[in-house]
Amino acid sequence: MLAKWLSTALLGLLLTACGPADTPRIADYRSLGELRVATRHDAISYRIDEDGRASGFEHDLLLALGETLGVTVTFVPYPDATRALDAVVNGQAHMAAASLGKNERLPLTWSKPLREVEYVIVGRSDGRMTNTEKDLAGRTVSVRRGTLAAEKIMEIRKRLPGVNVHFPIRAGEEKLLADLAGGTLDLVATDRLHYAFAARLHPELEIVHELPGRSGIAWALPADQPALADGVDAFIDGIGANGRLARLADRYFDYVRRLDDADIATFLARIRERLPRYRDFFQEAEARTGVDWRYIAAVAYQESHWDPQATSFTGVRGMMMLTGDTADRLGVDNRLDPRQSILGGARYLEMLKEQLPDEISEPDRTWMATAAYNLGMGHMNGARAIARRLGKDDRAWWEMKSVLPLLSRPDYAQRLKSGPARGGEAVVMTENVRNYHDILVRLEPPYEPALPRLRLGQAD
Numbered sequence: 001m002l003a004k005w006l007s008t009a010l011l012g013l014l015l016t017a018c019g020p021a022d023t024p025r026i027a028d029y030r031s032l033g034e035l036r037v038a039t040r041h042d043a044i045s046y047r048i049d050e051d052g053r054a055s056g057f058e059h060d061l062l063l064a065l066g067e068t069l070g071v072t073v074t075f076v077p078y079p080d081a082t083r084a085l086d087a088v089v090n091g092q093a094h095m096a097a098a099s100l101g102k103n104e105r106l107p108l109t110w111s112k113p114l115r116e117v118e119y120v121i122v123g124r125s126d127g128r129m130t131n132t133e134k135d136l137a138g139r140t141v142s143v144r145r146g147t148l149a150a151e152k153i154m155e156i157r158k159r160l161p162g163v164n165v166h167f168p169i170r171a172g173e174e175k176l177l178a179d180l181a182g183g184t185l186d187l188v189a190t191d192r193l194h195y196a197f198a199a200r201l202h203p204e205l206e207i208v209h210e211l212p213g214r215s216g217i218a219w220a221l222p223a224d225q226p227a228l229a230d231g232v233d234a235f236i237d238g239i240g241a242n243g244r245l246a247r248l249a250d251r252y253f254d255y256v257r258r259l260d261d262a263d264i265a266t267f268l269a270r271i272r273e274r275l276p277r278y279r280d281f282f283q284e285a286e287a288r289t290g291v292d293w294r295y296i297a298a299v300a301y302q303e304s305h306w307d308p309q310a311t312s313f314t315g316v317r318g319m320m321m322l323t324g325d326t327a328d329r330l331g332v333d334n335r336l337d338p339r340q341s342i343l344g345g346a347r348y349l350e351m352l353k354e355q356l357p358d359e360i361s362e363p364d365r366t367w368m369a370t371a372a373y374n375l376g377m378g379h380m381n382g383a384r385a386i387a388r389r390l391g392k393d394d395r396a397w398w399e400m401k402s403v404l405p406l407l408s409r410p411d412y413a414q415r416l417k418s419g420p421a422r423g424g425e426a427v428v429m430t431e432n433v434r435n436y437h438d439i440l441v442r443l444e445p446p447y448e449p450a451l452p453r454l455r456l457g458q459a460d
Contacts, residue, residue: 025091029228035066035073038084038093043174043197044253045099046075050446057252058097058219061114064244065235079170082146088220094228096220099191101148106220109229112236113216115249117191119149122180122198123208130208136187137162142176143189144168152211153189174198181205196256200439203265247398251363255431256438267301267436271443274306278319281339283447285346291353291366293447296346298436299370302429303345308338320345349373357395364397370433371404371426378418383407386415401427 029035039046045058054075066073076093078084081100087093088108101117102110121141123130130136137160143150145167157163166185168176173194179185181202189211199205221229239245259267275297282300286293297306303321304310311317315324318335319342327335332344352369355377360368372380383404384394392399404423406412413420 026094028225029069029071029094033071035062035069035071035095036093037062037073037075038078038087038096038098039075040078040081040084040098040172042099042172044193045097046077050441057248058099058114060248060251061239061245062097064239065232068235068238069231080144080146080172085146085220088222091222094222094225095232099217100220101191101215102218103148103151107223109221109223109226111219111221111229111232113218114236114245115217116214117193117217118214119152119189119191119211120195120207121153121209121211122177122188122190122195122205123186124180124183125204125206127186127208130187133209134160136160136209138164140164140166140186141189142166142168142180142185142187144172144176148215149189149191149211152213177202177205193253193256197253199261200256200259200264200435201268201442203261203268243393243398247396250398250401255434259432259435263432264439266305267439270301270306271440275444278306278338278342279444281342282346284339285342286447287449288343289346289350291346291350292437294440294444295366295433295437296342296349298433298440299349299373300342300345301436302433308341309336320348322348345373352377360395364395367397367430367434368400370430371400371423374426374429375404375407375421375423376418379407379416379421379423382416382418383423386412397430401431 026032026036039058041047042056044056046054046056047059048054059075062073062075076087078087078098081096081098084093084096084098085100085106085108088096089106102113104110121130121136128135128139130139133156136156141153141163143153143165150165150167153163153165157165171179173188173190174197176185176188177190177194177198178201180188181198181204187208192207195205195207219232221232236245278297278300279293282293282297285291285296289296300306300319304319306319308319310319310321312321316322319338322330322332322335322341322344324335326348327344330344330347332340334340335344349369352372353365355372356365356368368380375383383400383406386406387394387399387403390403392403394400404427407416407421407423410420
């Protein structure tokens with residue numbers, strides 16, 4: 001059954017390779033001056049934010065590839081990965097990039113892998129137990145057609161005919177896993193990273209079965225363009241060697257696994273129960289500082305779990321856990337007043353961002369300011385000096401994450417004017433804030449100031 005399905009799929013790809021008669025194949029990217037990339041909307045690889053800006057792990061890598069090749073990059077979204085691959089086979093795109101598992105059965109050339117993935121079957125924690133593969137009999141597994149996860153499920157179905165396979169139409173992992181959490185699907189086959197993203201919003205999801213083997217996420221290229229494939233592989237080797245690949249992986253997904261299920265469940269409960277009381281204050285703080293209110297709220301949650309009466313043994317107090325000296329500098333009279341604390345903490349975060357050198361760009365600038373919120377700018381500057389001595393990039397959060405824990409070691413701390421510090425805690429704090437902010441962005445709309453009301457007789 002699987003062999004027949006694969007043969008049919010391959011035949012369909014080959015028959016359509018010439019494309020419709022009235023649709024000419026795209027010109028070579030060098031003569032066109034443009035690299036046309038077939039993709040699909042995906043939370044990890046290619047996404048459009050609420051301001052209409054494109055971003056994502058593969059999006060950013062491909063822009064860098066375009067710079068290396070000396071051409072612009074145009075992204076053409078398709079409904080699913082299968083159609084994105086068809087576009088390459090049919091000559092309508094120079095390459096496909098859409099969280100694609102490397103599949104040697106297709107008439108394509110594959111780049112070197114960008115990252116490795118593991119495939120899993122996800123269910124609900126309140127669902128039927130699935131201890132072994134045989135427990136999948138009688139269950140329905142939903143999976144995106146054309147993926148390696150789908151192939152693995154079809155292999156199981158060959159061994160266990162009682163397994164039902166459901167191929168939803170034009171539904172990505174995010175939608176499938178949300179439907180699973182909502183109870184409208186039985187099981188979903190996906191990769192471990194997409195599961196980790198979904199579990200931050202739906203802690204009731206759990207991995208019920210691990211599928212065998214691993215795969216590399218790669219870019220699909222035409223089989224008849226070896227020069228392009230060689231250029232792409234040389235680019236991937238280069239960004240792997242200089243650390244750019246690892247930094248982008250950290251920016252978009254490596255930090256996601258830090259929170260456990262209990263942390264997420266508590267956070268989601270506090271969003272419902274506590275956040276509504278303070279949302280207006282966080283939005284006022286954004287209006288005053290320009291810092292996304294959801295990021296300020298994420299810092300506040302990490303500091304106090306949105307408890308305005310919070311107090312630590314070191315004397316920091318309030319929603320944003322300000323020290324007495326910091327509160328005095330910011331003009332905060334009462335640290336236990338939630339509005340004063342939020343406005344003061346937001347202003348302090350903004351000040352820390354302003355104190356960092358201009359060459360530190362976003363989002364690293366915000367993340368380093370967040371670590372300085374915990375450590376103080378003196379310790380952050382000391383850590384940046386240590387980074388330079390170690391030959392690390394003191395402008396990159398990816399590099400600073402490995403340096404900050406050194407602040408607690410006597411052999412490094414003795415060189416610091418500000419003395420030792422628990423830099424590892426600052427890293428944990430910042431990574432948690434990044435997670436909380438991501439969740440809030442997906443659940444809470446951006447701040448939009450209310451428009452002034454027009455008086456009668458005023459023109460629109």
